[in-house]
Amino acid sequence: MLAHLPILQVILPFLAAPICLILRKPKLAWLFALIVSAAALAVSGLLLQQVYAGGVISYELGGWAPPWGIEYRIDLLNAYVLLVVSSLATIVLLGAHTSVQKEIEAHKQTWFYSLYLLCFAGLLGIVATGDAFNVFVFLEISSLSTYALIALGRDRRALWAAYQYLIMGTIGATFILIGIGFLYMMTGTLNMNDLAMRIDAVESTTTVLAAFGFIVVGTSLKLALFPLHLWLPNAYTYAPSMVTAFIAATATKVAVYVLIRFLFTIFGESYSFGRHPLAEILIPLAIIGLLSASTVSISQPLIKRMLAYSSVAQIGYIVLGIGMGSALGLTASLLHVFNHAMMKGGLFLALAAVTYRMGGSEIGHMRGLARTMPLTFWAFVLGGLSLIGVPLTVGFVSKWYLILAAIELGWWPIVIVVLVGSLLAVLYVGRVVETGWFGEPEKPGRNEAPPSLLIPLWILIAANFYFGIDTRLTIGVAENAAAWLMGGGSGL
Amino acid sequence: MIEQLLSHYNYWVVIILMMVGFYIVVAQGNLVKKVVGLNIFQTSVFIFYISVGKVEGGTAPILVEGVDVYSNPLPHVLILTAIVVGIATTALALALVIRIKEAYGSVEESELQIRDQQC
Known part of the structure; x- marks a missing residue:
């Protein structure tokens, strides 16, 4: 059980998301979502404790050894971000039922919890994974559910805000995808750890420089760095209150994590800051x-x-x-x-x-x-x-x-x-x-x-x-x- | 020079498509056209990944006797996932456009801005 914590962290909310829809009653779905996110919080607490005690945890998905298989790699940095995301998601969810009842139409409330968990799972996935392409997939899982969550807002401007965020978010994610493609072209690997080791040999090529540029701009769009922040004010303003509280506390933080991970772990400090x-x-x-x-x-x-x-x-x-x-x-x-x-x-x-x-x-x-x-x-x-x-x-x-x-x-x-x-x-x-x-x-x-x-x-x-x-x-x-x-x- | 252009023509196609798509997203005021632009933009990236997987002289990655050079299947598999993501994005974007049309009565960016200022 303890050995499987890294995958449990992501898979728990992921599997729970569709179950919310089966439960149908909003209150039941809320209770269920709350229990699941509390469980995810417990898992991230245990993970941080394990990393503190025994160093980096490497989890091989489906028993395929890295760098061929997908690896979940938990070190101090992502154990910490996992704890931040899951504790904030749980605390916000605690008050969600009351606010959602008032702000979201009755037949959409179970959808809210389902999307919330899906977004939560996506964010946790981005942080837990040690595979560059996996980051993109989870990024899109969390982003797509965020767009839908924002569109739940009562004001019609919520739709417009969600659409604008969708366009800019997709461009950002596609930039990251292009960057990952360039890195794969030069190194033949997607595993972050493996990438970090192989990149030194090719770091003077323009292809790696292009990858660097695309990834930095793509993540900057996701984390709303000026002047790429234009999607953020409307999205936060017109989303339902609980959605705003949740994404303001977690989504941009996870994008910051992605930036740090790429700059410092994959490209390395001397490449990112020394060379460019x-x-x-x-x-x-x-x-x-x-x-x-x-x-x-x-x-x-x-x-x-x-x-x-x-x-x-x-x-x-x-x-x-x-x-x-x-x-x-x-x-x-x-x-x-x-x-x-x-x-x-x-x-x-x-x-x-x-x-x-x-x-x-x-x-x-x-x-x-x-x-x-x-x-x-x-x-x-x-x-x-x-x-x-x-x-x-x-x-x-x-x-x-x-x-x-x-x-x-x-x-x-x-x-x-x-x-x-x-x-x-x-x-x-x-x-x-x-x-x-x-x-x-x-x-x-x-x-x-x-x-x-x-x-x-x-x-x-x-x-x-x-x-x-x-x-x-x-x-x-x-x-x-x-x-x-x-x-x-x-x-x- | 010309030879280099021609031998890498697939990458030139990628760049042209990418810029065309990106331009449409930025320049078009119609929400549906923006989604189309986004699709072209994403498709260029799919073609890019598939190009990367090609190994000169290699065949389809199916084990057959007498063949030992295969194209790299991994980028193809990756891009299958990205295509699914792209479809989901398009579907969601179009669903939003339908609801915007219902709420505002228009899918032109300039019209939406005018109507938001009125209320």
């Missing part, structure tokens, strides 16, 4: 994205769209850390992957609660929230503090490491950019808090969200503070994984 001006390309884009998206989000009347732009800005921080090409920068990025998942998951759940009671998430709906929905309001405030990066929150930890990494390289302007980004976050979070605190509610009297929404919300908010104070787990894993990636990351 990747840092000179990624860092300016990250900075422009960070500053412009933060500025744009200040003036958004729709709070969901404001947080969506803030997500683009946060991706800027993550890519900034990757672009530094140093162990400390990578540590900051990996920390922010987990930390941003927690804060954005929490904030979007708070908006789900507001939408549940007030019927929308425009700035007007937030008026007087401190009196009508105090628990939701304070959760939003605390999540917002984490987004800004106030000490004792996780947001502070990752920004601290990012600043340390910039100082280590002597890049003082970057330090200023990070601080300005935080100040802009004060403005856009502050605007909502101000309206919530001073505004007059339309209907006075307490109208708190139901406990089923408050529990997952407060779990995430509490996690924002717990991991902001006790940083042993996150920093320990991120530092080890970064050090190991910088050392080539293919050996062991």
